Amino acid sequence: EADIYQTPRYLVIGTGKKITLECSQTMGHDKMYWYQQDPGMELHLIHYSYGVNSTEKGDLSSESTVSRIRTEHFPLTLESARPSHTSQYLCASSEIGQNQETQYFGPGTRLLVL
């Protein structure tokens, strides 16, 4: 198992609430990613970061925002949750250099917005 952690693992919340999904890794990886995955479906990249103070939007448009103030921490925030945000959110990281192509995934956060 990789040293990448996500909290909470499960979250049920009402519409309109602000939520932050936490992701931390202890591998010193510079690159971090957020994916959104509906049950039984493929992963869609929604945000990525190549280092501190670097954030980019991914392939799938998302109303969420991210920040990268510290190397090990890449939180994702939804200012006002809606039922359409219900999904699983997976965080991943990879290192720069020879093994940069391999991504290490956290266990995911299952979000249900009522």
Added chain:
Amino acid sequence: SQQGEEDPQALSIQEGENATMNCSYKTSINNLQWYRQNSGRGLVHLILIRSNEREKHSGRLRVTLDTSKKSSSLLITASRAADTASYFCATALGSRLTFGEGTQLTVNP
């Protein structure tokens, strides 16, 4: 259609049998990777094959890559019940991965 399409979508076999999953893609790639996902969990990297490689082995896993056909296959030999999971191919260009829809493999004891 998506980069990294996989077939079959679902595969059910008996323990001890071999399982073969296929992946097709559309664009140029640096490498192709296979990941495994147990239900409700994150993905675990299984194997990476570079665009200039044709076949790679890792334990009971065998991956082939045909860049002329833009396709790859993952073979799991002598399957076990613990191999039950979803398997995703992912194409890499630079540091970004594009995932397929996955194959749900069920290995019956």
